[in-house]
Amino acid sequence: MSSPAGGTGDGGTGDGGTGDGGTDRATAFAAGAGGLVLAALLLVALNLRAPLTALAPVIDQVAAGLGMSSAGVALLTSIPVLTFAVCTPASAVLVGRWGPERALVVGLLAILVGTLLRSSGSVGAALVGTAVLGIGITLGNVSVPVIITRDFRRRAAGVTGAYTATMNAGSTLTTVFTVPLAVAFGWQWALAGWGVLAAVALVAWVPAGRSLSRRHDGVPTSDTRAQERQRATAQRGLAVLLAIAFAGHTAGYYAMSTWLPTILADRLGFDAATAGSGAAPFQLAAVVGAFLVPLGLAGRLSERTVATVQCVLWLTLPVALLLVPQLWWVGVCLAGAAQGGIFAVIFTLVARRSPSVATARRTSAVVQTGGYACGATAPIALGAVYEATGGWTAPLALLTALLVAMTVALWMAAGPPRVATAPSR
Structure with a gap:
């Protein structure tokens, strides 16, 4: 199929x-x-x-x-x-x-x-x-x-x-x-x-x-050893691209989950309660975002189109906080939906593009290992940049760069597949 x-x-x-x-x-x-x-x-x-x-x-x-x-x-x-x-x-x-x-x-x-x-x-x-x-x-x-x-x-x-x-x-x-x-x-x-x-x-x-x-x-x-070798070589590039994309995504997610209330308080003068409430849609909107991906694909949009739209939505949060902080709420809602959607995009690609279940398991392991390593260190890195610069401009610029890398990698990964997939169920 x-x-x-x-x-x-x-x-x-x-x-x-x-x-x-x-x-x-x-x-x-x-x-x-x-x-x-x-x-x-x-x-x-x-x-x-x-x-x-x-x-x-x-x-x-x-x-x-x-x-x-x-x-x-x-x-x-x-x-x-x-x-x-x-x-x-x-x-x-x-x-x-x-x-x-x-x-x-x-x-x-x-x-x-x-x-x-x-x-x-x-x-x-x-x-x-x-x-x-x-x-x-x-x-x-x-x-x-x-x-x-x-x-x-x-x-x-x-x-x-x-x-x-x-x-x-x-x-x-x-x-x-x-x-x-x-x-x-x-x-x-x-x-x-x-x-x-x-x-x-x-x-x-x-x-x-x-x-x-x-x-x-x-x-x-399992496939024959010859099939596995051929497919593993072709799959390696996809795994690397998805690992880069997931690394950017998880870095952004854990960094924003940790620092968004503080950023809202510092840049917009919110008190703690208001900043916490303002950050809440970033988590809640992810439920909606996760369903946008299958709806988009069911509507005959290409995987690349769906992935690109989700990436652009993710980028609205750091860009809004940098350039138009009064529109922070737009970025919080759009990026919240996108962070749920990006997760769904990446692992849909793992499922659809892996020619065997063994390959899917290995690809998923590569993607998650690199991604969660970046996710664990990103809040520390952004906090260190904040301490060094005394403001949130440089940390938000760093986060934007990570999300741009995610966008480029996912755009490449979601293009026409280079490996044959197993029969669908």
């Missing part, structure tokens, strides 16, 4: 692909089981950001309760993103050995255990629990794109958009409700209580994962 950008299948099965012997299984899956798997997958997605964003609203109470310094609190917030960068290569290997179904079960168990450990009341447990939580989310970050590539390739844009929107909805949920829960029950119970999301996802995913495992029993799980 031709992809929207012109790629054609080559008849190979790919890693986990269905050849002629898998057609009946694929038809049965699409007819019924696919909906149940997708529902379970979205419950998993609720857990891939929500436990992290739950911490920020009660960070002062956590610091006071544990007697932590500001450096210790900063470590609690930075450990997960560092874990994403450091543990993604190992997670990709484990997903390849265990299969994404089992890897997601392990990941959800780690998220549950990490959530409870983080809330147990000691500094050591909080640090270990946060690291365990990050490892669990990393397994999910790697596994979900593999499942989308293998089982939902024909609907990759829509499923990736739903997955991205659900992650952002989970973040919004914990951001809004953690403080009321902390007021009623204390910060430990408020944070630990979000473990229920992981427990519900486990209950849903275990039978869904078993159905996927049975579906793929007896189906070839």
